Structure formats: structure tokens, C-alpha cells
Amino acid sequence: MIKNIFTQSINREIETVIKADDKLNINTEIKEYVITNEIAEKVAKLFDAYNNAEKINGVWISGFFGSGKSHLLKMLSYVFQNIAVEDGLKAADIFASKVKDDEKLKENILIASQRPAESILFNIDNEANITSKADEKAVLSVFYKVFYNHLGLYGSYPHIAEFELWLYKQDKFEEYKNIYKEQTGLDWIEARRDYFDPEVIEGLENSLSILFKKDASKYEDILDNIESKQEQSPVDFCNKIQDYINSKPKDFRLNFFVDEIGQYIADNTKLMLNLQTIVESLATTTNGRAWVFVTSQSDMESLVGDLSKTQKNDFSKIIGRFRVLINLSSNNVDEVIEKRLLEKKEQYEVELASIYENEKALLKSLISFSDTGLKFKEYTSTTDFVNKYPFVFYQFTLFQNCRIELANHNAFQGKNAAVGERSMLSVFQQVLQEVENNDLNALVSFDLMYKGIENELRPEVTNSIRTAQANLTDEFALKVLKALFLVKYYKQFVPTKRNISVLMIDNIHINIKEHEAKVENALNTLENQSYIQRNGEVYQFLTNDEKDIETEIKNTDIDDPQINNLLKKLFFDEVIRESKLKYLENKQDYEFTQKIDGIIVSREKELEIEIISPNNPDLDNIDILKSQIIGTSTVRLVTDFNKKFMDDVRMFLQIEKYNQLNQSTNNRAEVKRILHEKVVANNERKALLLAEADAILANAKVLINGEIIEVPSRASGRDFAQSAFQSLVKTVYPNLRMLGSVVYTEDTFKKVVNNIPVDELFQTDDIAISEAESEVLTFINRRKRQSERTSLNDLKQNFAKKPYGWYQNALFTVVAKLYKKNKIELTNNERILDDKLVQNAFLKTDQHPVTYIEVETEFDSKQINQLKGIYQDLFLQNSTFSDAKDIAKDFQVKLNDLLQEVIALLNRKNEIPFVENLQDFKNDLVHLKNQNYAYYLTNGKDFEDAIIDAKEQHFDPIKAFVKGTSFTIYNDIKLMVTRHTANISYVDGDEFQILKDFLKEPKPYVGNGLQKAKEAKDTLAKKVIELIEKERKEAIEKFNQAIDNLKQNEFVVQLTQEQLNAILKPFNEKIAELNEERFIGNIRNASSEIRNLSTTALNKAVKLTTPEEPEPVVQPATKPTTSGEKTVNTGTVSEPKPVITTPKYINRNEIKVQFTKAELSTEQDVKAYVAELEKELLNQIKNNKRIAL
Known part of the structure; x- marks a missing residue:
């Protein structure tokens, strides 16, 4: 029997839950403590830091339920104080002896234990009864209390403890207690609890009077005074610690071991900072001789991670203070259980090893989970099997994780609801006791773990199980239900039928087929009675609320149209995914009608794909299904019967409908959670339905025209439907073969229309009429005989239908070939279209109804x-x-x-x-x-x-x-008439008029008019050139004569050569301009400027050769005089020197004669005018003017 194989009784009392304040079982705890590989690795850093580091005094030990953090904290408190245990052994020696293969760690443990130290071990939540967590100094108050208690003082009341510490420091506390007992007959340790009792107070006063030999009245208010003056602070606390350390031997350390600090300070920044301040102050004040060890379910990063940015900044120092971080992972929980509970007697180790060697292959096959979900580490060796027996390798990890997730979902009750109170060791011991009378072929089934935590679970969580216990007659189904409860929230484990079967295996030689059938029957029973729900292949335990909702969901009515709509979405919208499929031979898409079990679920098209679903009542009568589609354009895809698929379809619709009907803000939080999880699970169900629909369609039977068509199974339903569709198109459209193997595009008929060669299209005979072309001509002629015109639209509608199935590009290419062979013509509004318009008519859909095809007319x-x-x-x-x-x-x-x-x-x-x-x-x-x-x-x-x-x-x-050249002559004549008119007007002759008359001719390109005009042009051009030269020569001679006249002038002859050149420059410039001038009028105008130029030149010569007249000079007076307020200058004006008056030249045209008549008509008029002219000329001479003639 199993109970006989262990070295220690499995029914012995094992302290499985380690409590920091429980000191009754120290010897057993130390001796049975197991140092796992993980613990050895992580405490190595701790002991190294403890022995060597300065300014480090914080250790943070973290880990979730079952990780052993509290146990480790307690062991460390014993080791560092190195307490004595039974048999004269010390805690450090025992602890070091448990370390395997790490001599340095053993040495560091022993070195640490040689340093004198005392340990203060406590659970902060238990010790915090003196204060509230609302008090920001709550942590400090607890530290005061445990320190006072450590000294034997009354820490629960700080002012009493402070009074006792006053005596303690004077080494009078023990003497005081003795005197108090003598005076009152009471033990002070008991009496101090009633410190407010007048008799207690009187005894205190009298005892102090005797102790210090002073009057008792001096101590009347000593406790009240201490209480009123007492103020706790980190500095005061640390000073007290330092005083205590100083009273001890050299290198003494005082270590605080605080259990579950993480829970106590979580989400409270002030308490976090309070702890940080205490640890930091202890490090500074004691120079690292006071250490603080704490435990927490959360590691340091997680604890800080939930804080705001500001809080993180405030709390950053605590991370630096707790530099030694030990995070226990629970990975070695099996190692602890194996050593404390499952250690075997030697003879049974041999027997179990033999069993494993013989049954190893069978065990591997039996304990084999499906590929979905978490992968468990299997037995690593025969020894591993022996060490774990009768438990199976997966149970340690799986139960631990399931326990954590149950805690996360608030499944536990009581003080430790967050984690549950019972340890892994306790649960495994109880399970072991359940199977103690079984033989060595027995294994532990996972459902037995439920009993180990049953009493810790909240009643509302286990209502379903209690109901099942009262109503289920199938005991095995109840066991399955308990197993499903345990794994309910652990998402990494996927409870499929296969995996559940593995969980329920309880014997090495179990008949696996019978076992799996038994499991399946149990699952069906539980599902039918709504204890569990199934989503695809996955089963899930239902809580009481979940069970009620599940029952309501199953009672929700769903009609056939809803089912058909979902099947349509699954098969057509999701699997096939198209409203048209490609016929691979011509690469064209053909639209089709979608039908489910005879119901049209899309727009109607000529071709049909009908899916006979697992919901069809005629599914098993293939003959009826075949006969119904004889002569139709339908392909039927007949699926196999699949009850599970249809059950899931209905369940999906029921959940969807139920959720819509039950959305309310008044729902309880639990109901909202369940509905949310139902929706999430339903989405997963939808994905599973889609995968199942794909597989169902991929293996369907194909029916066309009353016959079963062999279509090989495909990897996907879409590929299968595509293959079946190929057969349908070939059957319905036999005349597709007329188009041959060419894939027709827009580019194809464009090339035909534009006489561009197309590969494979005109390879044989461009003149001969193909079968496809003949079909089109026949259709046009038939309609013509019926007095009906044929449009492109008419052609499209006829040839798109069976038996043709021709697509537009192919049809238009056939039409284009007939057009290019002159067998037909295309018209629009009675207008015959050319190549460009034919192409446009093909390309523009709005032209198809108004573009007609006519058979070509014959011409003689x-x-x-x-x-x-x-x-x-x-x-x-x-x-x-x-x-x-x-x-x-x-x-x-x-x-x-x-x-x-x-x-x-x-x-x-x-x-x-x-x-x-x-x-x-x-x-x-x-x-x-x-x-x-x-x-x-x-x-x-x-x-x-x-x-x-x-x-x-x-x-x-x-x-x-x-x-020709005539046009050049014409342009020359036109140019002379339009551009040389100015010169021509000075020329005598009729040549110019001849030219103008010619340009007015309406038909100058006819007759000899051009020749006569050319002769007149040439004569006229010669005359103009000769006249220009004559006029230019005469004008230049006049300018030269004017220059010669100037040079003889009396003033000009006095000029220097440079001055002469300056006044003659305008004359020379004009001569240069005349040499370039082409217009006769301009040449003549230039001669008229000679007079003005000559007058200007003479005046310049006069000015250059005649001195300027001096201004009169005013001589200043030798003495100014004042008349009134004004100063009078008495200077004299000197007379200017006499100079010669400078003459001025004027042009005779500038002489203005005062004469009243506008013309000279008589001799008398002439004489009168000459007299006036003489008078004006003499007047100008008198004014020193010289008149240039």
C-alpha cells in the first residue's frame, strides 16, 4: 500500500503553514527545512552582502503563495541569531549542512552566524493592532512596539514601554519589578496591563520611591508626563537602536524580520515612505549594523509599478535601500514536497524504479496532453518518477498555477482570501492520505486536489459543486466537475476532452479507451445539465450564476432564418468569401447565386452554388438531392452530418441573442462579468465554427445536373468550391469552347479594331469565318428576319447566358473580327462608325444600348x-x-x-x-x-x-x-507697298499705283498680272534708291558749306583746335546720320537744322573767346555807426573797370516783325513791311546782336 512506502508517516502532523510569530515548533522547522537549488542560489548573494557590504541593510524577499518566502524569513532569523536547538546543535550549522555543492555558501553562512546578533521576527499585520494604517507613522509605531517587546518592555503601550526603558537604561528595571511585587503582591508584567488602575499607579509610585529613595509624590504623574511628552520619530527610534547596539559586544547586529510587509503598505505611498525612512535612518545611524528583512507577495518593481509618476519619484529611494532582492518563483515546490513528504524507503525506491522502467512507454502515452495549451516538463529520469510518486509530474505546477488564478478571482474566503491559507504541502499530504490504501499501480487523479482547498473556498463559488453532489448519480462526473473547477481560471491549460482524460487517470494500467468513453459520457452529462459549457473542443466549469445564465441561454429560441443567415455568413461570406468565382480556363469571374438548403441568400444569377448544410433533413437521401437539380445551372455541395457543428451554430446564436436581450446597467457586477466572458467565448466559438465550416466544405459531395461529380478534397473549403465551380461552368456553358484557349482582354479587341496583330487570334485564315463568328452572324440575321435590330446590349445579354457564357471582352473581340472582315458594320444614330468610334462604343457602357450591328451591304x-x-x-x-x-x-x-x-x-x-x-x-x-x-x-x-x-x-x-517662287515675289510686292510708302511719295511715275492695283486682284495667281507687277516693283525700287542718294549728297554739301563759313568767323578763328572740334561736333554727327538715313523726308528735314546749329556754334565761340563782365565790388567802412536799433554800413561801392561788350548771334528766323497784315498784296504793303523789318533789324544791332543769314 502507498502509505507504507514513505520514510515518515504521511499521517504525522506537519506544520505546513509557517507563521512568523509561531515559535513553538522551531526544532522541527529547522530540521525539516529544505534548501532548494533556487533558494541556495538566491541566498548566496544575501550572505555575501551581509558579511561584506557597508551601508546595505535592506533585504526584500518576494514570492506568491507556496513559494516559501515566510519560511525562508523565519529560517534566516534563526540562522543569523544562531539559536540553539535540540541535541546541542546550532541553527546555522543545521542550515549550512543542507547546502549541497556550494562550499562558499556554507562558509558564508557560518561566518555570518559567528557575528553576534539578535533577531526580531514578526508579522506586521498581527503587530499593528496598536495603530491604524491611516496613520502615516503606522510602520514606525510597529517597529517601536516590537523593539520594546524584544527588550521585555510593554510595547503595546508606548508610554509604559518608555517608562520601563527609562529604568532599563539605568539597569534598575529588574530591581523595580522585584520591589513592585514586594509592595503590591502583584507581578508588574501582569499589573501594567491595568496601568490606569489607581492601585497599580499607587504601587508604581511607592516602588519608585523606595527604588530611588525619594518621596512618592514626586512620581504621581510620571506616566502621564511621559505620555504627553513622548513623540515617536525615525531619529528617536534609530537612536534607541544605536544605544542598544552600543550596549552589546563589538560587531553586534540587531536584525528585524518583517513578514508580509508588501500587503501592509501596498497602495499607500505614505506607509512606503515611512518604511523607507526607517531603513535609511537605521543604515545611517547604526552604520549598517541594523538590518531589515521583509517579505511581500509582489516584487519591488511590481509594488512600485502601480504608483503614479510622482509617487514613483517619491518612492525611488526605497529601491536603493533594499538592495538585496530575493524573488522566489515556486518553481521548486515539488522539491520541497518530495523531501518533506514523499521521501521513500529504500526498498520501495527500487520497486518503484522497476515499475517505471517497465511502464515508461505506457506512462508517456497515458500522460500525454494535446498540443494546445501549456506544455509540462515530463519525468526527467527514473529517480524523478520515484521522487514524485504517486503524484504525476504535471500536478505540482498545474495545481500551483490553478491555486494562484483562483485567488486572483476571489475564490477564497477569510483572512488570507488573497492566497488561501493552506500550503501546497498541506494539500498534497491530504491527497496522499486519500490514496494511502491503494497499491503501487495507483496514481493521483487531479480532481483529488479539490478536497485539499474545499473548506477555504467561498460558498457562492462552490454552489454548483454542492448542487451536483446532491443531484448527480454519476460519481465520476462529479470528479470531472471538480477537476474542471480547479482549472477554470488557468487559461494556459486548455481543458479539451483529451486533456481532461489525462487529469482523471488514476492507475498505470487503466483501459484508456474505456476511460476516455467514461470521460466523454461524464462531460455530456455535465453539459446537458448545465454544470459546464462547451466552446468547440474546450469545456469550462460554470459557477452558480454561470449555470443559471447557461440554462437561460439554452432556452433562448432560435428560428431557421437565423440559422440560415449564420450558415450563409460562415460558408459564403467567410469560407468562399466571393460573390463570383474565376473559371480558370479563360481567367474570367462568373457571378453566382448563393443558396443554403434551398433558400436563396443573395441576388439571383444564372449559375448557382447551393450548400446542403448539416442542418438539412434530406442529408442522408442523396437520390432526392440529385433529382432536384436535373436540368438546372446549380452545383450542390452536400456536407456530411455533423451534430456538434450544428449545436455550436445554435449555441452561438443563442448567446448572441441572449446577450442583446439582457444588456442592462442594473445587472450585478457578476452578471456583467459572465456576459462579457460569454461574448468573448462566443467570439472564439465563431472562429472555431469558421474553421469547422471550412473543413466541412472541403470534404463535401458535388452534385451537378443530377450526377455526382468526383472532385478531390482540398485543403480549404474555398479551394474545393472553386474546383466544383469549374465543373459547373463546363456543364452549363458548353459553347465556351468556341472561344478557344485565348484569354480576351480590352486590349485584345482594341488591337483587332486597330489592325494590330494579336497572337493566336488570326493564325489560320483572316478571311474565313470562325464558329464563334458564325454564331454571332446567325443571331444578328435571325433578329433581322424578325424585323429586330441588334444592339451591343442585345448581343451581351444573349451570349452571356447558357449555352454560351461568353464574357464581354471575348464577345467584343468576335464582333471586332467580323467588323474588320467587313461582315458587319456598327452604327449610332444611323451613322456608320469608323475604327475610333467602334472602339469607343465597345469601351463605353452607355453606348451599348444605342450602338447597332448591321450586316454589311453588297456593292456592284x-x-x-x-x-x-x-x-x-x-x-x-x-x-x-x-x-x-x-x-x-x-x-x-x-x-x-x-x-x-x-x-x-x-x-x-x-x-x-x-x-x-x-x-x-x-x-x-x-x-x-x-x-x-x-x-x-x-x-x-x-x-x-x-x-x-x-x-x-x-x-x-x-x-x-x-x-512656288511666285509667292516670294507676291510677298516682296506686298512688302514694298506696305513698308516703303514714305519714300515712294517723292518719286514720279505710275509704278506704285500698278502695285496697289495688283494686290487688290481677287485671283493674283491667274494670268500675267504678277509679271507686270514685278517689273513695276523693280523700276520703282530703282527710282527710290537714286533719289535717296541725290538728296543725301545735297544735304551733306550744305553741312560742309556751313562748317566752312563758321571757320571764317572772327570769333571761331580764335578757338583752339579742341574748342573748334567741340562746336563742330553736332555738324559731324548729323553728317554721319545722313550717311545711314533711308527716308528722303528725314534727309530734307536735316538740312533745315543747319541755321540753328550755326547760330548755336557762333554763340559758343563768342563765349569761349570773350571775358565775362566783372561784378561791382563793395569796400567795407572803417567804423560802423548805429542809428536807432539798426546798424548802417558806411562802406563805399567802387566803380567796375570798363570792358568790351560781348555780341550775341541770333537766327534771322528769330526776328519778329510787328506787321498787322497777314499777307503782302500791294507795293505799299511791301514798303511798309520792309520798313518794319529794317527797324527791327537795326534794333537788334543796337542791342549788340548779330544776325546770321
Whole structure:
């Protein structure tokens, strides 16, 4: 039996929960303490720091439930004080002996224990009854209290303790207690609790009177005085600690061991800072001889991490103070349990090892979880199996994590609701006791862990289990329910049927098939009765509220349209994901109708994809399903029956509907949480449904036209539907083969229209009519016989349907080929379209209804030959085409070319006025060019003579005139008339009039008018040049004569050469200008300037040769006199020296004669005018003026 294999009784009392203030089992605790590899590694740093570091005095030990932090704290308090235990051993020696393979750590432990020290170990929450956490000095008050208590003082009341400390320092405390007992008969330790009792106070006064030999009245108010004056502070506290340390041997240390400080100060910045101040002050005051060890569920970073930025800054020093950080991870909890509880007797170790070696493969197969979720570390060796037996490797880690998540979800009750009170060791011991009578093939099933924590759980959490215990007749189902409860909140473990089966294995030789069937039956029972819920493959325990809501959800009505809508979303919207699929042979998309179980769930199209879902009542009658689609354009994808899938579909819809109906702000927080989790789980269910729908569709049967079509299974439902769709298109559209293997695009029909070669399209015979082209022609002719015109729209609608299924680009390419073979023509508003317009008609959808296709008209040879003759006469060349339509279209192109030439000439109307003669010709060309090609073949007589005559009589001669040398002569004549008029007016003769008359001719390009005009132009040009030269010569001679006259003047002869050059410069400049001047009028005007230039030159010469007249000079007086308030200058004015008066030249034109008549008409008038002229001339002479003639 299992109970016999252990070295120690599994029913012995083991102190499994370590409490800091429990000192009754010190010997057992120290002896049974296990130093795991993790603890050894992390305390090594602590002992090294304790022995060597200065200014470090803070140790922060963190870890969650079961990590052993409180146990380690307690052991360290024993080791550093090195207390004695039974058998004369010391705590440090025992502790060091437990260290394996680390001699340095052993040495440091023993070195630390040799330093004299005392330990103050306490749980701060238990000791904080003297103050409130609202008090920012609450932590300090507790430190005072435990220090007082350590000295044997009454720490619960600080003023009593302070009174006792006063006596303690004087080494009189013990003497006082003795005197008090003698005086009152009471023990002071008991009496002080009633310190307010008058008898206690009287005894205190009398005892102090005797102790200090003073009057008792002196001590009447001693306690009140101490209480009123007492003020606790970090400085005062640290001074007391320092005084105490100084009273001890050298190197003595006082160490505080504070359990669960993290919970006490969490979220309270003031308490955090209070702790930091205490630790920092102790370090400074005692020079590192007072250490503080604390434990916390949270590590330092987590504790600070929840604070605001400001609080973090305030609290930053505490991190620096607690420099030794020990974070215990609970990873080695199995090691502790193995050593304290599961250590085996030697003979059973051998037997178990043999069992493992024989059953190793079986165990690996049995204890094998599915690939989803957390991966557990399996047995590492035979020894590992032996050490853990009868527990299985996964149970240590899994139970620990499940316990943590239950705590996080407020599952526990009582003082330690955050973590639960019972340790892992306690739970495992109780489970062991449950299986103690089993044989060595037995294993522990995970559900047994529930009993170990059952009494700690909140009643409302376990209502469902209690209900199940009262109502379930299947005991195994109840065990499964307990296992599911344990793993409920641990998300990394995925409770699938396979994984639950593993949890429930309780024997090495279990029949796994029977076991899994038993598990499945239990799960079905629990699900049907709403103790659990299933989401896909995952099962989940339901709390009482969850159970009620689950029942309500299952009772929520869902109708068939809702189911069909969800199936449509799953299969069509999510799996197939398209409203059209590609036919791979021509790379074209074809739209299709979506149907679910006979219900259309999309817009109707010619092709149909119908999914026969697992919800269809005829699913098992394939013959009915086949017969229903004979002669239709439907492919049926028949899925396999899948009850679980449909159950999940209904559950998804029920949860969705229930959640919508039950959203209310009045819901309890628990209900809101459950609904939220339901929605989250439902989203996960939706993803699972989608994956399942994909798999279901990928393995469906394919029915087309009443037959089962073999389509291989595909990796996805979308690929499978695509494959089935290929068969449907081939069946419904047999005439698709007429299009061949070419993939038609817009570019294809564009190239055909524009005569650009297309690979694989005209490889055989460009003239022959293909099968596809024949089908189109037949359709057009059939409608024509029925007096119906055929538009592009009509073609699209007919050939898109079965049996064709032709897509637009392919159809338009066929039409374009017929068009280029002149088998059809396209019209719009009775206008036959050319290549460009045909292409536009194809490309623009709005043109499809109004673009009609007509079968090509036949023309006789006479019509063709007539057009060829007009072509040759009009364009002086033969057409290169032989087909009537091609010749006509070529003719139209040539007409347009001719029209463009005419327009180009007309655009030069301002430059060449006579091109206006082409306007009528242009209008005729425009009219003719805008006719359809058939007009040229049928109406040649109507336009032949007029268009050819106009070309020969006007266009040809004008074109020849403009492009030849005649046009250069014409432009020279025009230039002479417009630019040389100024000179021509001085020339005698009729040449100029001849030129002007020529330019007015309406047809200068006809006759010999151009030749006569050229002769007149040449004669006129010669005359102008000769006259310009004559006028220029005479003018220059006049300027030279004026220069000679100046040089003889009496003043000019006195000038220096430089002065002479200056006054003659204007004359020389004018002569230079005359040499360049081309206009006769300007030359003549230049001669008129000689008089003014000469007068100006003479005056300059006079000025340069005659001195200026001096100004009169005023001589200053020798003495000024004053008359009244004004000063009078009495100086004299000297007479200027006599100088010669300077003459001035004027032009005779400047002489103004005072004469009243406007003309001289009589002899008397002449004499009178001459008299006045003489008078004015003499007057000017008298005024020293000289008159230049």
C-alpha cells in the first residue's frame, strides 16, 4: 500500500503553514527545512552582502503563495541569531549542512552566524493592532512596539514601554519589578496591563520611591508626563537602536524580520515612505549594523509599478535601500514536497524504479496532453518518477498555477482570501492520505486536489459543486466537475476532452479507451445539465450564476432564418468569401447565386452554388438531392452530418441573442462579468465554427445536373468550391469552347479594331469565318428576319447566358473580327462608325444600348469602279484596296487629308487674302467627308464633277502659287507697298499705283498680272534708291558749306583746335546720320537744322573767346555807426573797370516783325513791311546782336 512506502508517516502532523510569530515548533522547522537549488542560489548573494557590504541593510524577499518566502524569513532569523536547538546543535550549522555543492555558501553562512546578533521576527499585520494604517507613522509605531517587546518592555503601550526603558537604561528595571511585587503582591508584567488602575499607579509610585529613595509624590504623574511628552520619530527610534547596539559586544547586529510587509503598505505611498525612512535612518545611524528583512507577495518593481509618476519619484529611494532582492518563483515546490513528504524507503525506491522502467512507454502515452495549451516538463529520469510518486509530474505546477488564478478571482474566503491559507504541502499530504490504501499501480487523479482547498473556498463559488453532489448519480462526473473547477481560471491549460482524460487517470494500467468513453459520457452529462459549457473542443466549469445564465441561454429560441443567415455568413461570406468565382480556363469571374438548403441568400444569377448544410433533413437521401437539380445551372455541395457543428451554430446564436436581450446597467457586477466572458467565448466559438465550416466544405459531395461529380478534397473549403465551380461552368456553358484557349482582354479587341496583330487570334485564315463568328452572324440575321435590330446590349445579354457564357471582352473581340472582315458594320444614330468610334462604343457602357450591328451591304463592280475613278482624278493616285468598303473608307481618309490642307491655307487668310476663294471648296469637303462610306459608292455622280472642278480651278493653282517662287515675289510686292510708302511719295511715275492695283486682284495667281507687277516693283525700287542718294549728297554739301563759313568767323578763328572740334561736333554727327538715313523726308528735314546749329556754334565761340563782365565790388567802412536799433554800413561801392561788350548771334528766323497784315498784296504793303523789318533789324544791332543769314 502507498502509505507504507514513505520514510515518515504521511499521517504525522506537519506544520505546513509557517507563521512568523509561531515559535513553538522551531526544532522541527529547522530540521525539516529544505534548501532548494533556487533558494541556495538566491541566498548566496544575501550572505555575501551581509558579511561584506557597508551601508546595505535592506533585504526584500518576494514570492506568491507556496513559494516559501515566510519560511525562508523565519529560517534566516534563526540562522543569523544562531539559536540553539535540540541535541546541542546550532541553527546555522543545521542550515549550512543542507547546502549541497556550494562550499562558499556554507562558509558564508557560518561566518555570518559567528557575528553576534539578535533577531526580531514578526508579522506586521498581527503587530499593528496598536495603530491604524491611516496613520502615516503606522510602520514606525510597529517597529517601536516590537523593539520594546524584544527588550521585555510593554510595547503595546508606548508610554509604559518608555517608562520601563527609562529604568532599563539605568539597569534598575529588574530591581523595580522585584520591589513592585514586594509592595503590591502583584507581578508588574501582569499589573501594567491595568496601568490606569489607581492601585497599580499607587504601587508604581511607592516602588519608585523606595527604588530611588525619594518621596512618592514626586512620581504621581510620571506616566502621564511621559505620555504627553513622548513623540515617536525615525531619529528617536534609530537612536534607541544605536544605544542598544552600543550596549552589546563589538560587531553586534540587531536584525528585524518583517513578514508580509508588501500587503501592509501596498497602495499607500505614505506607509512606503515611512518604511523607507526607517531603513535609511537605521543604515545611517547604526552604520549598517541594523538590518531589515521583509517579505511581500509582489516584487519591488511590481509594488512600485502601480504608483503614479510622482509617487514613483517619491518612492525611488526605497529601491536603493533594499538592495538585496530575493524573488522566489515556486518553481521548486515539488522539491520541497518530495523531501518533506514523499521521501521513500529504500526498498520501495527500487520497486518503484522497476515499475517505471517497465511502464515508461505506457506512462508517456497515458500522460500525454494535446498540443494546445501549456506544455509540462515530463519525468526527467527514473529517480524523478520515484521522487514524485504517486503524484504525476504535471500536478505540482498545474495545481500551483490553478491555486494562484483562483485567488486572483476571489475564490477564497477569510483572512488570507488573497492566497488561501493552506500550503501546497498541506494539500498534497491530504491527497496522499486519500490514496494511502491503494497499491503501487495507483496514481493521483487531479480532481483529488479539490478536497485539499474545499473548506477555504467561498460558498457562492462552490454552489454548483454542492448542487451536483446532491443531484448527480454519476460519481465520476462529479470528479470531472471538480477537476474542471480547479482549472477554470488557468487559461494556459486548455481543458479539451483529451486533456481532461489525462487529469482523471488514476492507475498505470487503466483501459484508456474505456476511460476516455467514461470521460466523454461524464462531460455530456455535465453539459446537458448545465454544470459546464462547451466552446468547440474546450469545456469550462460554470459557477452558480454561470449555470443559471447557461440554462437561460439554452432556452433562448432560435428560428431557421437565423440559422440560415449564420450558415450563409460562415460558408459564403467567410469560407468562399466571393460573390463570383474565376473559371480558370479563360481567367474570367462568373457571378453566382448563393443558396443554403434551398433558400436563396443573395441576388439571383444564372449559375448557382447551393450548400446542403448539416442542418438539412434530406442529408442522408442523396437520390432526392440529385433529382432536384436535373436540368438546372446549380452545383450542390452536400456536407456530411455533423451534430456538434450544428449545436455550436445554435449555441452561438443563442448567446448572441441572449446577450442583446439582457444588456442592462442594473445587472450585478457578476452578471456583467459572465456576459462579457460569454461574448468573448462566443467570439472564439465563431472562429472555431469558421474553421469547422471550412473543413466541412472541403470534404463535401458535388452534385451537378443530377450526377455526382468526383472532385478531390482540398485543403480549404474555398479551394474545393472553386474546383466544383469549374465543373459547373463546363456543364452549363458548353459553347465556351468556341472561344478557344485565348484569354480576351480590352486590349485584345482594341488591337483587332486597330489592325494590330494579336497572337493566336488570326493564325489560320483572316478571311474565313470562325464558329464563334458564325454564331454571332446567325443571331444578328435571325433578329433581322424578325424585323429586330441588334444592339451591343442585345448581343451581351444573349451570349452571356447558357449555352454560351461568353464574357464581354471575348464577345467584343468576335464582333471586332467580323467588323474588320467587313461582315458587319456598327452604327449610332444611323451613322456608320469608323475604327475610333467602334472602339469607343465597345469601351463605353452607355453606348451599348444605342450602338447597332448591321450586316454589311453588297456593292456592284460599277459602283466600285466609279469610286476608284473619282479617287484617281481627285487624288492623282490609285487606291491600294480592292474591297468596296476599304476603298470607300480609304477615300474618306484621303478626303480628310485634303480638307486639312484646305483648312491650313484658309487659316492664312490674313496673310494671303485670296485663299478666301477656297471657302466653298472647304464646305463641300466637310459635307462629303461626313458621309458614311456607302455614300461614296452609291452617290458618286452627285459629287464627282463639283469636287474635282473646285480642286482644279482653285485649290491646285492656289497651292502651286503659295508653294512656288511666285509667292516670294507676291510677298516682296506686298512688302514694298506696305513698308516703303514714305519714300515712294517723292518719286514720279505710275509704278506704285500698278502695285496697289495688283494686290487688290481677287485671283493674283491667274494670268500675267504678277509679271507686270514685278517689273513695276523693280523700276520703282530703282527710282527710290537714286533719289535717296541725290538728296543725301545735297544735304551733306550744305553741312560742309556751313562748317566752312563758321571757320571764317572772327570769333571761331580764335578757338583752339579742341574748342573748334567741340562746336563742330553736332555738324559731324548729323553728317554721319545722313550717311545711314533711308527716308528722303528725314534727309530734307536735316538740312533745315543747319541755321540753328550755326547760330548755336557762333554763340559758343563768342563765349569761349570773350571775358565775362566783372561784378561791382563793395569796400567795407572803417567804423560802423548805429542809428536807432539798426546798424548802417558806411562802406563805399567802387566803380567796375570798363570792358568790351560781348555780341550775341541770333537766327534771322528769330526776328519778329510787328506787321498787322497777314499777307503782302500791294507795293505799299511791301514798303511798309520792309520798313518794319529794317527797324527791327537795326534794333537788334543796337542791342549788340548779330544776325546770321
